[in-house]
Each structure stands twice: as C-alpha cells, then as structure tokens.
Amino acid sequence: MSRPQSVSNPIQGRAATTLRRGPGEGMQPARSPAPGYRPPLAERVALALRQSLILAGLASIVLPIVWMAITAFKLPRDVYSLDAALVFTPTLDNFRTVFAHPWNLGNKIANSILVAAGTVVVAVPMATLAAYAFSRFDFRFRQTIFLLVIASQFIPAAVVVLPYFLMFRDLGLLDTRTALVLINLSIVLPYAVWMIKGFIDAVPIEIEESAMIDGAGRFRVLAGIVVPAALPGIITAAVFSFTLTWNEFLFALILGKQDALTLPLGIVGFRTERGDLWELMAAGGLIITAPMFMLSLMVHRQFIGSLTAGSVR
Amino acid sequence: MTTVSLTSVDKYFGSVQVVRELSLEIADREFLVLLGPSGCGKTTTMRMIAGLEAPSAGTIAFDGVRVNEVPPQRRDVSMVFQNYGLYPHMSVAENIGYPLKLRGVPAAERDQRIRQAAARVQLEPFLARMPRELSGGQRQRVALARSIVRTPRVFLMDEPLSNLDAKLRVLARAQIKHLTQELQVTTVYVTHDQIEAMTLATRVAVMNDGVIRQIGTPEDIYNDPADTFVAGFIGSPAMNLLPVVADGQGTCRAGDLPLRVSPPRAGTTVLGIRSEDLELCSESEAMFGCEVYTFELLGDSTLLTAMIGDRLVAARAGKSVRLQAGARVWLRCSPDRLYWFDGETGLRLR
Numbered sequence: 001m002s003r004p005q006s007v008s009n010p011i012q013g014r015a016a017t018t019l020r021r022g023p024g025e026g027m028q029p030a031r032s033p034a035p036g037y038r039p040p041l042a043e044r045v046a047l048a049l050r051q052s053l054i055l056a057g058l059a060s061i062v063l064p065i066v067w068m069a070i071t072a073f074k075l076p077r078d079v080y081s082l083d084a085a086l087v088f089t090p091t092l093d094n095f096r097t098v099f100a101h102p103w104n105l106g107n108k109i110a111n112s113i114l115v116a117a118g119t120v121v122v123a124v125p126m127a128t129l130a131a132y133a134f135s136r137f138d139f140r141f142r143q144t145i146f147l148l149v150i151a152s153q154f155i156p157a158a159v160v161v162l163p164y165f166l167m168f169r170d171l172g173l174l175d176t177r178t179a180l181v182l183i184n185l186s187i188v189l190p191y192a193v194w195m196i197k198g199f200i201d202a203v204p205i206e207i208e209e210s211a212m213i214d215g216a217g218r219f220r221v222l223a224g225i226v227v228p229a230a231l232p233g234i235i236t237a238a239v240f241s242f243t244l245t246w247n248e249f250l251f252a253l254i255l256g257k258q259d260a261l262t263l264p265l266g267i268v269g270f271r272t273e274r275g276d277l278w279e280l281m282a283a284g285g286l287i288i289t290a291p292m293f294m295l296s297l298m299v300h301r302q303f304i305g306s307l308t309a310g311s312v313r
Numbered sequence: 314m315t316t317v318s319l320t321s322v323d324k325y326f327g328s329v330q331v332v333r334e335l336s337l338e339i340a341d342r343e344f345l346v347l348l349g350p351s352g353c354g355k356t357t358t359m360r361m362i363a364g365l366e367a368p369s370a371g372t373i374a375f376d377g378v379r380v381n382e383v384p385p386q387r388r389d390v391s392m393v394f395q396n397y398g399l400y401p402h403m404s405v406a407e408n409i410g411y412p413l414k415l416r417g418v419p420a421a422e423r424d425q426r427i428r429q430a431a432a433r434v435q436l437e438p439f440l441a442r443m444p445r446e447l448s449g450g451q452r453q454r455v456a457l458a459r460s461i462v463r464t465p466r467v468f469l470m471d472e473p474l475s476n477l478d479a480k481l482r483v484l485a486r487a488q489i490k491h492l493t494q495e496l497q498v499t500t501v502y503v504t505h506d507q508i509e510a511m512t513l514a515t516r517v518a519v520m521n522d523g524v525i526r527q528i529g530t531p532e533d534i535y536n537d538p539a540d541t542f543v544a545g546f547i548g549s550p551a552m553n554l555l556p557v558v559a560d561g562q563g564t565c566r567a568g569d570l571p572l573r574v575s576p577p578r579a580g581t582t583v584l585g586i587r588s589e590d591l592e593l594c595s596e597s598e599a600m601f602g603c604e605v606y607t608f609e610l611l612g613d614s615t616l617l618t619a620m621i622g623d624r625l626v627a628a629r630a631g632k633s634v635r636l637q638a639g640a641r642v643w644l645r646c647s648p649d650r651l652y653w654f655d656g657e658t659g660l661r662l663r
Contacts, residue, residue, distance in 0.1 A: 206396050214386075214411050216415050231402070
C-alpha cells in the first residue's frame with residue numbers, strides 16, 4: 001500500500017460507479033482519473049435518485065420492525081409520547097405481562113411450536129417422497145397432477161374456511177392442535193413439493209444410477225444419495241413450511257377457541273375494550289418474529305452454496 | 314468368470330429404435346469395446362447390460378442365465394460413468410467404500426479394501442477430500458477405484474476418458490489397460506474414440522444406427538474392414554474412400570480423374586486406400602496424379618491432401634518431404650493394399 005489512503009478511496013468510489021456505465025464510456029476515468037474529475041451532473045442526479053429510492057424501500061421494510069422492537073421495551077405512558085420516541089427508560093415489564101394471566105402467551109407459544117413442528121415433521125418427508133416421484137418417475141398424467149397440486153394453492157382461503165370448519169366440527173377436532181396441523185399440511189405441502197422437486201431435479205441422475213449399480217435399492221438411493229444431495233433444498237422447504245405455519249392466522253382463528261390458540265391469535269388479544277395495548281403487541285410481535293429471524297439467519301449461513309458441486313464432471 | 318450374451322436385442326425410446334436386433338457374445342475376461350459415433354446406440358447397449366435400461370425385445374444373459382428382469386443393484390456389475398457420478402456429500406474414501414458398505418462389509422475390512430483400491434489408482438493422499446476439491450483426472454480415478462473396490466462380474470465403462478484433456482487421457486488409458494489386465498474381469502467399454510478402441514480392446518464392435526457393423530480384433534477391424542462405414546471410422550486419418558466408375562473396357566475414373574487400377578467389377582464401386590499405403594512416385598508408375606491441396610508437417614511424417622472430385626484424399630509421406638500447395642504430385646499404392654466396396658451397399662467386395 002504505497003498510495004496514501006486519502007487518495008485511493010475516492011478513486012475506488014468513482015471506479016465503482018463508472019463500472020456500471022455502458023461499455024466504452026468508462027474506460028479512461030476508471031484507470032487513471034484526472035485530479036478533481038467529477039461525473040456529469042445528469043449522472044450524479046440519477047445516482048442520487050436511485051439511492052434515495054432504495055433507501056425509501058428499505059425504510060418501509062425496516063422501520064415498522066424497528067418501531068416494534070423499541071415499543072416492546074417501553075412503558076405504556078411512553079408509547080404515545082413523542083418526547084420518549086427514542087429516549088426512554090427501557091423496561092421488561094411488557095414481557096412479564098404477556099406471559100401472565102390473562103394473556104398467557106406461554107401456552108400460545110407452546111401451541112405454535114407444536115403445530116409448526118408437527119406440520120414440518122409430517123410435511124417434509126411426504127413432500128420429499130412426492131417430489132421424488134414427480135421428478136424421476138414417468139407416469140400417466142404426471143404433469144397434470146403436479147399442476148393440480150400447485151393449483152390447489154390458488155383457491156382463496158376464505159372460500160374453504162367454512163367447509164373446513166364444518167368438517168372439523170363433525171370430526172370433533174375443533175380447537176385442537178391436530179386440526180391445525182392437518183390444515184397447515186394442506187397449505188404447506190404443495191409449496192414444499194414444488195420447492196423440493198426443483199432441488200431433486202438438479203441432482204444429477206448419474207449419481208442415482210451409480211448408487212444402483214453399486215448395489216443400492218430405490219429406497220436406499222433416495223435416503224442415502226438423493227436426500228443428502230438435495231438437503232439444502234429440503235432444509236429450505238422445512239424452514240419455509242415452519243414459517244408459513246408459524247404465521248398462519250385465518251384458520252387458527254376459525255378453528256381455535258381457547259385450547260389451540262396460536263401466537264398470532266395471542267397478538268390479536270391485545271386489542272381490548274380498553275383500547276389497543278401497543279406495548280404488549282410489540283412485545284408479542286418480537287416474540288413471534290425473533291425465532292424466525294434467527295432461524296433464517298442460521299439456515300442462510302449454513303446452507304448457502306450447492307452441495308452437489310463436484311459430483312459430475 | 315462371466316460371459317455376457319445379447320440375443321436379438323431391440324430398444325425403442327418412444328417410436329425411435331436405437332438398437333436393432335443386436336446379438337453379441339462377450340467372452341469371459343474379454344475387453345470388448347463398443348465403438349461408434351454419438352447416437353449409434355452404444356451407450357444404450359451398455360446401459361441395458363447394466364440394467365439401467367430394459368430391452369424392448371430380446372434377451373440379455375450372464376453366464377447363460379437371463380438377467381432382463383434383474384435390477385441393476387443385483388446384477389453385480391460395476392460402472393464408470395462419463396460424468397463419474399460421484400456422491401457429492403461423501404469423501405473420496407466413502408465414495409470408494411460405498412459398494413462395500415451396501416454389502417455390509419465390516420468397517421475394518423472396508424477400510425483396508427478402500428486403501429488397496431485407492432493405491433491402485435494413486436489416490437491415497439486424497440482419501441479425506443470431497444469430490445468438489447478434486448481435479449477432473451482425480452475424480453475419474455475415484456470413479457475407477459469405486460468400480461474396482463469389489464470384484465464385479467462385469468466392468469462397464471461409459472466413455473470414462475472423454476472429459477479429460479488429451480495428455481491425461483493417454484495416462485488414464487494406460488492405467489485402465491493395466492488395471493483390467495491385472496483384474497481379469499470381463500469388461501465392456503464404450504467410446505467414440507477409435508484410438509481408445511484400438512489400444513484397449515481385445516475385440517472391437519463397431520456400431521452405427523443401432524447395428525453392429527463389424528466385430529473383431531482391432532487388427533481385423535483396421536486391416537479388414539467389412540464396409541465403408543467401418544473403413545471410414547477407423548484410422549487417423551480415416552481411410553480414403555473414392556467412388557470409382559469402371560466402364561469394363563479398362564478405363565476407370567474417380568470423378569474426372571483417370572485412375573490406373575483394375576476394380577473387381579464394372580460399374581460403380583468405392584475404392585478405399587489408407588493414407589499410409591499411398592506413396593509418392595514418378596509419373597510412369599503412378600496410380601493417379603493430383604495437385605496438393607494442403608501439406609502438413611506431423612513431426613514423424615508429413616501429410617499431403619489432394620482434392621479429387623469433392624473428396625479429400627490424404628497421403629502420408631516421409632518426414633523430410635516438403636511440398637507446396639498447388640504442386641503436381643503422382644501417387645501409387647500396392648494393389649494388395651486396395652480395398653473395394655460395393656457402390657450401393659457399401660459392403661466390402663472380396
């Protein structure tokens with residue numbers, strides 16, 4: 001690093017912007033810019049405009065979450081106060097309150113975890129088997145059946161909510177976690193099949209044939225070769241299924257009463273006759289969001305990059 | 314100790330017939346090469362032997378026992394795939410040991426046999442690596458080691474060298490030859506490369522359009538081709554093939570060019586001459602004269618090419634010969650080195 005820091009930084013900054021221009025244009029300034037070179041005005045305006053658009057988009061996503069995270073630690077009197085918008089005395093009272101009577105968020109967390117985990121545990125193996133069949137076997141109406149599976153998701157939930165309610169009432173499953181697992185399976189399975197099929201499609205057929213010739217039967221090939229090779233996809237599908245179930249609201253609202261209430265319903269409970277208890281909602285919201293956030297971070301870090309690299313050629 | 318026989322095997326993909334009435338006997342411990350251009354049905358034939366494709370008709374038998382219905386995992390064959398087909402989530406050692414693991418070989422013995430197989434193909438230093446951390450040549454050797462870690466009834470190799478660069482290919486070819494001679498297992502090897510076929514095979518089956526055009530030792534195939542397809546496929550450069558018209562009164566022409574040869578019969582025939590059998594000579598002893606189209610130095614020899622009609626004719630010359638494009642030359646060939654084929658069917662006239 002013979003070049004002084006103060007000189008090299010602006011050069012790098014400019015080189016980065018010129019790289020994005022059309023071919024030919026950016027040749028000389030990127031290499032050795034004249035001292036004090038500035039890009040033309042129109043270009044600077046365009047850049048500023050683009051950056052502010054990106055910032056606005058980012059803010060619309062991040063700000064509500066930030067607001068929620070801050071509010072969760074506020075006392076009720078600070079929630080509406082502008083003076084205490086950013087500067088306030090943090091408290092854990094809200095978290096204590098939501099777990100206490102009458103809110104009992106603890107039960108709802110347990111329900112949510114059981115329902116989501118139950119759904120994933122059933123959905124992922126089922127979806128993997130179905131995806132494998134759709135990917136590798138040649139059977140009549142394969143394409144049609146696959147499209148039907150996907151198309152089942154185009155039916156608005158509101159349309160089937162009542163039939164489901166009647167059905168589960170007749171089965172005596174209203175307000176049970178079993179009912180929620182079954183409902184969530186119907187939502188999650190098509191997505192999971194579709195996602196996992198994409199990953200199985202990408203597993204080279206040669207490694208399956210190799211395994212067969214090495215002495216593995218069909219099921220052994222699936223369990224020992226295909227699943228490990230498609231594991232990133234299967235895990236992605238599992239996380240996705242878990243999140244979908246975790247956040248599911250409509251069916252939980254219709255089918256639940258008091259025993260099988262899930263977290264999203266717990267949040268709604270904070271709208272009371274006394275008004276909306278924002279600080280409790282925020283605390284509950286944080287409790288819902290945090291595990292999903294951590295889960296996706298973890299998965300992201302661990303499974304980026306294809307595991308199949310190097311198997312063929 | 315396994316013979317493989319195919320009897321009247323047909324294979325259709327939809328309405329397309331890729332293998333036609335193919336019958337083939339592969340002797341015990343033979344190294345049979347299926348040679349042909351892409352799409353000729355050679356890989357499909359091998360995949361039927363492996364059990365990865367079911368024949369549409371006909372019988373495949375090992376040691377005289379029909380295996381049509383036996384799934385690949387119970388045929389006890391091993392196969393090296395063109396793309397190697399390594400298991401991406403297993404280390405080299407696990408890849409090599411997988412066939413043993415499936416057979417329930419105890420870990421200690423498995424370990425020892427993995428080491429032996431790896432040693433045979435110089436892979437010992439890489440046993441802990443993952444396939445993605447290996448070069449193409451090393452991956453190819455892992456696939457090879459995996460196929461020799463047990464003693465299968467038949468080795469199958471599907472263009473195992475085609476993804477290697479030229480230099481590595483020569484080395485790997487020698488390695489395969491050495492290994493199969495040592496292991497003494499019946500081997501079927503698919504390739505489109507006639508040099509691989511010539512160097513490795515005890516017998517070569519030349520295929521085209523789903524049919525075996527000729528089967529024989531490399532020497533037979535080279536010196537005694539059964540038809541124009543085989544003649545034109547084998548050899549580098551391939552045999553010169555000239556359509557010749559004889560009027561029955563001693564004049565014989567290839568296009569406009571008069572040739573001093575006597576075809577076995579009048580009418581249209583095809584004359585085949587290998588480039589190394591053509592030699593430069595004086596006008597009086599020449600079979601024909603022509604102009605040099607290109608002249609190439611090959612190091613150990615030179616190659617001159619002439620345009621006759623719309624065909625290029627190649628002739629090998631001594632390494633000290635120097636010619637310019639456009640130069641007039643005369644060429645001759647000993648009459649017993651001429652091959653004659655039927656003008657219609659392409660079959661050899663004997």
